[in-house]
Amino acid sequence: MSTQLAQREMRRFLSTREPEVLSISGRWGVGKTFGWRAALDKARASGTLPMERYAYASAFGLKNIDDLKTAIFQATVRLDAPSIEPSLNSFRENLSSLDGLANIGERSGRRIAKLAGRLVSLIPYGDKAADLILPGAALLIRNQIVCIDDIERTGAGLDVSDILGFVSMLREEKRCKVVLLLNEEGLGADHKIFRTYLEKVVDQAIDYKPTAKESAAAALDLKDPTEAILAKKIEQLGITNIRVITRIKRFLRHLVPALSALHPDVTKQAVSSTALLGWCVFEPALAPKLDYVKSLNDYSSMFGREDPSEEETRWNAVLSTYGYTSTDELDHAILAGLLTGGFDMDVIAREATRLHEQIGKVEVRAGIRKPWDILGDSFEPDDAALKDALVASVTHFSSDMSAQGLDEVMTMLRDLGDSLAADAMLPIYMEARKDEPREFFNLARQMTNRPVDTAIVEAFQSRLDAEPLTRDPKAILLKIDRDKCWNQEDTDFLSSMSEDDYYRVLRQGRGEELRSVIRAGLLFGQFQNPEPRYVEISGRMKAALRRIGKENPLNAMRVKPYIGREPVTEAEPPEVYQNSETGAD
Incomplete structure (x- = not known):
C-alpha cells in the first residue's frame, strides 16, 4: 500500500473511539514510524482525535511483558499538550491524574493508591519509582491510543504471542486503540506465530509500501x-x-x-x-x-x-x-x-x-x-x-x-x-x-x-617500476598503523609500489617500526569486499614477506606470525638490495 493510501487508513483509524488494532508492516527504513507520526500530528492539529491520551513504546530489547507495560505507562501523554514527547512532567501528571488515582483505587484498593502517592515523591529516583510502578502500570493504561513499535526486535524472553495477547486485552478490556509497527520479514521463526494471532487480534493489517517518489x-x-x-x-x-x-x-x-x-x-x-x-x-x-x-x-x-x-x-x-x-x-x-x-x-x-x-x-x-x-x-x-x-x-x-x-x-x-x-x-x-x-x-x-x-x-607496470618513489612509504605505513586512518592519496601511492619496493622497506626496518610497517600493510587484507587498491597493498606486503621467509629458516620463523609457515627454499636477496647487516635477519 502506498503512503497516500496508508495515510488514509490511519486517519480513518484515528477518527473513532471504537477499540481496534491496526497493524502496519513494512521493510526497515521505509518510514512506517514517520508515516504514523505524520497522521497523528495531522489529527492533533485538526482537533479531531476522539481520545485524550497517547503512548508510543518500542519493544526493542524488552525482555518481558511487564517491561512493555511499564514502558507504555511511562510514555503516556495528553494529546492536547504542546508536545507529545514523554517528559518528567508528563509522567508526574499522568501518575497523579484523577483518572489514574480513580483507576488505581477501583482496581487495587487503598494499598496501591498509597503507593501511587509515594511514587510522585519518588519521581527523581528512577530505579525506586520503576519498582513501585510495575504493580499498577497496566491498570492505568485504558481509554487511550497505544503505538507499539519494533515488535520484531524484542529481547530474549518477550515473545510475539505475549505481545499480541496483551494487545488483545488492551482492546477488549481497556477500550484502547492499538497500532503495531513492525517488519514481518524480521520476525524470523516468530513469523508463523504472528500470522496465526493476526487473524484473532488485528482488525486491519496494512502492508506499507511507499513509492520511491513518496x-x-x-x-x-x-x-x-x-x-x-x-x-x-x-x-x-x-x-x-x-x-x-x-x-x-x-x-x-x-x-x-x-x-x-x-x-x-x-x-x-x-x-x-x-x-x-x-x-x-x-x-x-x-x-x-x-x-x-x-x-x-x-x-x-x-x-x-x-x-x-x-x-x-x-x-x-x-x-x-x-x-x-x-x-x-x-x-x-x-x-x-x-x-x-x-x-x-x-x-x-x-x-x-x-x-x-x-x-x-x-x-x-x-x-x-x-x-x-x-x-x-x-x-x-x-x-x-x-x-x-x-x-x-x-x-x-x-x-x-x-x-x-x-x-x-x-x-x-x-x-x-x-x-x-x-x-x-x-x-x-x-x-x-x-x-x-x-x-x-x-x-x-x-x-x-x-x-x-x-x-x-x-x-603501465613498466612505467611504475621505472619511476622513483615520490613519497616515503615507511612514513605512510607508520602513520596508518599509528592513526588507523588514511586517505586516497596514501592508498594510491602504496598500491603503486612493487613487491621489490615493499621488500626494501622491510629489509630496512628494525624493531617496533618494522612490526608497525607490517601491521599497516596487512591491515588492508582484512576488509570484506576490499577495493582493488587494498588487495594490491596487502598482496605485495605478503609477497615481500614470503620472499624474506624463503631466504633461510630463521626468517621463515620470523614471518610465520604474519603469513603462516612457508616452505623454505634457497634464494639470494635481489640485486636491488643487498645488505645482510640490516633488516629482518
Missing part, C-alpha cells in the same frame, strides 16, 4: 535545487528506504558545495553517482552489486556480458534506464568517501576539475564519444568507419582519455579482428601521457575488478 518527498526538501535533483534520481532507482535516502543526502551536503564553481554538469553527475553508489553501499540486499557497477564501461554497457545471469539482466535494465554507463575517476573518489565515511576533498577537487575541463572541450568529448555513437546508432555495415573513429580517438585525444577509455578502444579493435591496430594504440597513448606523475600509471587506483588488456597492464 519516500523522496518525505526525506528531502524539494525546494532545495540539489535535493530536487536527488529526488528524481531516487525515483528513477526506485529507492524507498528513507534512512538510505537521508544518508545519501548528508553525504551530498558535504560534497556539492565544493563543486559550486564548476560546470553544472559536474554537480549533476556527482548527485547521480552518489545516489546510485550510495544505494549500493547502504542497501546492498536490494541494489546492484557494487563490484558489478564499478566494472561498468561504455563497451560493457552497450553489449553487456556473455551469458548474464537473471540478476545481472535486471541490473542492466535499471542502470540503462538510469543512464549510468561507466564509472569514471570522480565516481571512484565519491565511492571511496561513501565506503570510508568521508570524502578526500583534495581528490574530489582534482577529479571534478578534470571533468569540468573535459566538459568544456566540446570537440574532445565528441571525438572520444564518436565510436560509441557509430556503434549504437544503426545496424549498417560501417565497421571501417568505426575502426577509423576508434583510432582517431586515441590519436587525437589521448591526453584527455582515461586508461579505461584506452582499454575500451583496444578491446573493441581486437573484437573487430584488428589486433595490430589495437597494439598500435598503446605507444601513441603512452607518448601522450609521458609527463604524467607516477601515480597516474597505477591501474589499481581506478578501483575496478574488470580485466584490463594485458599490454596496458605491462606498459
Whole structure:
C-alpha cells in the first residue's frame, strides 16, 4: 500500500473511539514510524482525535511483558499538550491524574493508591519509582491510543504471542486503540506465530509500501535545487528506504558545495553517482552489486556480458534506464568517501576539475564519444568507419582519455579482428601521457575488478617500476598503523609500489617500526569486499614477506606470525638490495 493510501487508513483509524488494532508492516527504513507520526500530528492539529491520551513504546530489547507495560505507562501523554514527547512532567501528571488515582483505587484498593502517592515523591529516583510502578502500570493504561513499535526486535524472553495477547486485552478490556509497527520479514521463526494471532487480534493489517517518489518527498526538501535533483534520481532507482535516502543526502551536503564553481554538469553527475553508489553501499540486499557497477564501461554497457545471469539482466535494465554507463575517476573518489565515511576533498577537487575541463572541450568529448555513437546508432555495415573513429580517438585525444577509455578502444579493435591496430594504440597513448606523475600509471587506483588488456597492464607496470618513489612509504605505513586512518592519496601511492619496493622497506626496518610497517600493510587484507587498491597493498606486503621467509629458516620463523609457515627454499636477496647487516635477519 502506498503512503497516500496508508495515510488514509490511519486517519480513518484515528477518527473513532471504537477499540481496534491496526497493524502496519513494512521493510526497515521505509518510514512506517514517520508515516504514523505524520497522521497523528495531522489529527492533533485538526482537533479531531476522539481520545485524550497517547503512548508510543518500542519493544526493542524488552525482555518481558511487564517491561512493555511499564514502558507504555511511562510514555503516556495528553494529546492536547504542546508536545507529545514523554517528559518528567508528563509522567508526574499522568501518575497523579484523577483518572489514574480513580483507576488505581477501583482496581487495587487503598494499598496501591498509597503507593501511587509515594511514587510522585519518588519521581527523581528512577530505579525506586520503576519498582513501585510495575504493580499498577497496566491498570492505568485504558481509554487511550497505544503505538507499539519494533515488535520484531524484542529481547530474549518477550515473545510475539505475549505481545499480541496483551494487545488483545488492551482492546477488549481497556477500550484502547492499538497500532503495531513492525517488519514481518524480521520476525524470523516468530513469523508463523504472528500470522496465526493476526487473524484473532488485528482488525486491519496494512502492508506499507511507499513509492520511491513518496519516500523522496518525505526525506528531502524539494525546494532545495540539489535535493530536487536527488529526488528524481531516487525515483528513477526506485529507492524507498528513507534512512538510505537521508544518508545519501548528508553525504551530498558535504560534497556539492565544493563543486559550486564548476560546470553544472559536474554537480549533476556527482548527485547521480552518489545516489546510485550510495544505494549500493547502504542497501546492498536490494541494489546492484557494487563490484558489478564499478566494472561498468561504455563497451560493457552497450553489449553487456556473455551469458548474464537473471540478476545481472535486471541490473542492466535499471542502470540503462538510469543512464549510468561507466564509472569514471570522480565516481571512484565519491565511492571511496561513501565506503570510508568521508570524502578526500583534495581528490574530489582534482577529479571534478578534470571533468569540468573535459566538459568544456566540446570537440574532445565528441571525438572520444564518436565510436560509441557509430556503434549504437544503426545496424549498417560501417565497421571501417568505426575502426577509423576508434583510432582517431586515441590519436587525437589521448591526453584527455582515461586508461579505461584506452582499454575500451583496444578491446573493441581486437573484437573487430584488428589486433595490430589495437597494439598500435598503446605507444601513441603512452607518448601522450609521458609527463604524467607516477601515480597516474597505477591501474589499481581506478578501483575496478574488470580485466584490463594485458599490454596496458605491462606498459603501465613498466612505467611504475621505472619511476622513483615520490613519497616515503615507511612514513605512510607508520602513520596508518599509528592513526588507523588514511586517505586516497596514501592508498594510491602504496598500491603503486612493487613487491621489490615493499621488500626494501622491510629489509630496512628494525624493531617496533618494522612490526608497525607490517601491521599497516596487512591491515588492508582484512576488509570484506576490499577495493582493488587494498588487495594490491596487502598482496605485495605478503609477497615481500614470503620472499624474506624463503631466504633461510630463521626468517621463515620470523614471518610465520604474519603469513603462516612457508616452505623454505634457497634464494639470494635481489640485486636491488643487498645488505645482510640490516633488516629482518
